[in-house]
Amino acid sequence: MSEKKTTSKKVHTLTLEDQTKLAQANVKKMEQGKIEVMKVVEGVQGAEKLAELIERGKKNGKLSSSELMDVLENLDLESDQMDKIYDTLENLGIDTVGDDYLPELADDIMPPLEELNEIEELPEEEMVDPNTLVDSFGIDDPVRMYLKEIGKVNLLTPDEEIQLAQDMGAGDAAKEQMEELEQARKNGEEVSITEEEEKELRRLVKRGEAAKQRLAEANLRLVVSIAKRYVGRGMLFLDLIQEGNLGLIKAVEKFDYTKGYKFSTYATWWIRQAITRAIADQARTIRIPVHMVETINKVIRVSRQLLQELGHDPSPEEIAEEMSMPVDKVREILKIAQEPVSLETPIGEEEDSHLGDFIPDEDASEPSEAASFTLLKEQLVDVLGTLTPREEKVLKLRFGIEDGRTRTLEEVGKEFNVTRERIRQIEAKALRKLRHPSRSKKLKDFLN
Numbered sequence: 216m217s218e219k220k221t222t223s224k225k226v227h228t229l230t231l232e233d234q235t236k237l238a239q240a241n242v243k244k245m246e247q248g249k250i251e252v253m254k255v256v257e258g259v260q261g262a263e264k265l266a267e268l269i270e271r272g273k274k275n276g277k278l279s280s281s282e283l284m285d286v287l288e289n290l291d292l293e294s295d296q297m298d299k300i301y302d303t304l305e306n307l308g309i310d311t312v313g314d315d316y317l318p319e320l321a322d323d324i325m326p327p328l329e330e331l332n333e334i335e336e337l338p339e340e341e342m343v344d345p346n347t348l349v350d351s352f353g354i355d356d357p358v359r360m361y362l363k364e365i366g367k368v369n370l371l372t373p374d375e376e377i378q379l380a381q382d383m384g385a386g387d388a389a390k391e392q393m394e395e396l397e398q399a400r401k402n403g404e405e406v407s408i409t410e411e412e413e414k415e416l417r418r419l420v421k422r423g424e425a426a427k428q429r430l431a432e433a434n435l436r437l438v439v440s441i442a443k444r445y446v447g448r449g450m451l452f453l454d455l456i457q458e459g460n461l462g463l464i465k466a467v468e469k470f471d472y473t474k475g476y477k478f479s480t481y482a483t484w485w486i487r488q489a490i491t492r493a494i495a496d497q498a499r500t501i502r503i504p505v506h507m508v509e510t511i512n513k514v515i516r517v518s519r520q521l522l523q524e525l526g527h528d529p530s531p532e533e534i535a536e537e538m539s540m541p542v543d544k545v546r547e548i549l550k551i552a553q554e555p556v557s558l559e560t561p562i563g564e565e566e567d568s569h570l571g572d573f574i575p576d577e578d579a580s581e582p583s584e585a586a587s588f589t590l591l592k593e594q595l596v597d598v599l600g601t602l603t604p605r606e607e608k609v610l611k612l613r614f615g616i617e618d619g620r621t622r623t624l625e626e627v628g629k630e631f632n633v634t635r636e637r638i639r640q641i642e643a644k645a646l647r648k649l650r651h652p653s654r655s656k657k658l659k660d661f662l663n
Contacts, residue, residue, distance in 0.1 A: 265300075272309040358452060365435040373477070379426040380472035386423010389416045431460075431467050434482055438463050441486050449498025455490055462489025500555045511552045514538070514545065591658070598654050605631070606645035613642055 264286050371379070393416050399406050438459035445455050466485035470478055495508055503511070517537050521529035531549060535542040558571035580588070595616070599607045612630060615621040624635035624642075631638065649655060 269304075269307075269309070272304065273307065358456075361453070361456070362439065365432075365439070368432045368435065370436075371430070371433045371478075376430070376478050377472050379430045380470060380478070382426035383423050383430070383467075383470070385419050386421075386426065389419035389423065392416055393420060427467050430470075430478065431463055434463055434479065435460065437479055437482060438486055441483060442490060445490050445494060448494050450494055454493070454497075458489050458493035459486045462486040465489070503551065507548075507551060510548055514548050515552070594657050598649065598657055601654060602645055602648060606641055606648070609638060609641050610645050613638075 268286050393413075396406055396408065396413070439456055442452065442455040442459045446452055450458075462485040463482055466478070466482035469485075470481055472478070474481075496502065514534060517534055518529055521533055521537060525533070529537075531542050531545045534540075535545040538545070556570065558569065558574070560570040562568045562570055562573065599610065599616075602610070609627060609631075611617050612622045612627045613624075622630075624638045627638045628635045
């Protein structure tokens with residue numbers, strides 16, 4: 216019997232002193248982060264509430280973005296101060312989770328039970344006949360082709376759904392066991408599993424993956440049905456479907472049938488999160504931070520409410536009074552909320568002009584300067600014409616008069632097959648001639 220050589224890896228364990236130092240360092244880091252936030256809001260009334268919120272965020276590892284915004288709005292902060300606060304929270308490892316949508320579909324996020332209970336089931340005809348999904352608005356050929364494809368996949372019965380969920384669970388467990396076996400083999404450990412058992416694990420993994428694909432394909436119509444409700448918010452219908460499909464895949468990965476919810480109810484939450492996150496991130500030409508999007512939405516809601524109450528578009532002062540917010544801040548939010556306008560936007564009744572035609576070019580020269588430069592060019596050509604052809608060409612090459620590119624003495628010398636010293640002498644002689652009053656007086660008027 217041959218002996219196996221085993222290599223032992225030295226494992227360093229932390230002493231009590233090391234653990235204490237590490238804990239103290241973490242506490243110091245958190246306290247430093249808190250100090251940085253408080254520096255940003257130094258002297259602002261109500262900053263104590265922000266400190267309390269940070270303490271809670273440090274314990275839970277996350278904060279509700281609406282809860283954070285409620286505190287920040289009362290602090291009367293500039294947008295750059297708010298950005299610094301969000302940056303510091305990120306450095307502290309405190310996530311801000313949106314209520315209406317998620318900035319990121321994080322793996323550790325789970326749908327709140329109360330939200331799942333509020334989700335309504337879709338009409339059965341929408342799930343059975345995909346053509347009813349888009350009857351309310353016009354669609355193009357690629358969408359029709361996609362609907363035709365997903366319409367070929369049969370819907371699942373409740374029993375089939377449970378069976379697929381069970382297969383997925385067994386597949387995930389088998390996959391985890393396979394990974395442990397692989398790791399053990401890499402570490403040179405002895406593995407006690409027969410070839411038949413390993414083959415069975417591979418079969419369960421394959422069956423689980425097939426179950427996930429079947430569950431996702433059977434619910435593609437659900438994505439289309441939800442996506443159509445978000446049309447007109449700055450993203451194409453196909454893009455909304457694609458983002459919703461990503462949410463569907465996330466739902467398939469995290470679905471637990473033992474909780475008692477139908478998969479369609481569970482998936483609806485994830486699909487909505489994926490679509491609303493994508494709209495927040497991609498719908499605008501210039502991306503706006505999450506906290507500012509929420510503030511803009513609040514201002515718009517108040518603005519619509521005041522429009523109904525007052526009968527006219529509310530002024531920034533009226534909005535500020537209703538929201539208990541400084542007028543300057545409201546004006547800044549309204550300015551940020553404006554959508555970019557294309558320079559090709561038609562202007563006028565006949566639409567024969569574009570917006571870009573009315574915007575001055577700051578880099579363009581004034582008409583008077585352009586005319587003066589043209590006259591100078593003409594006078595310069597006349598003055599250089601009084602020199603010999605060789606002198607004229609040397610100056611034009613040296614100072615880049617014709618093409619804007621200056622040459623060295625050596626480059627000009629190669630052009631004439633003479634030494635650089637000879638070119639320097641020709642240049643000096645030509646400049647002396649130009650300084651003569653008979654020639655220089657024509658150019659002196661252009662010096663000012």
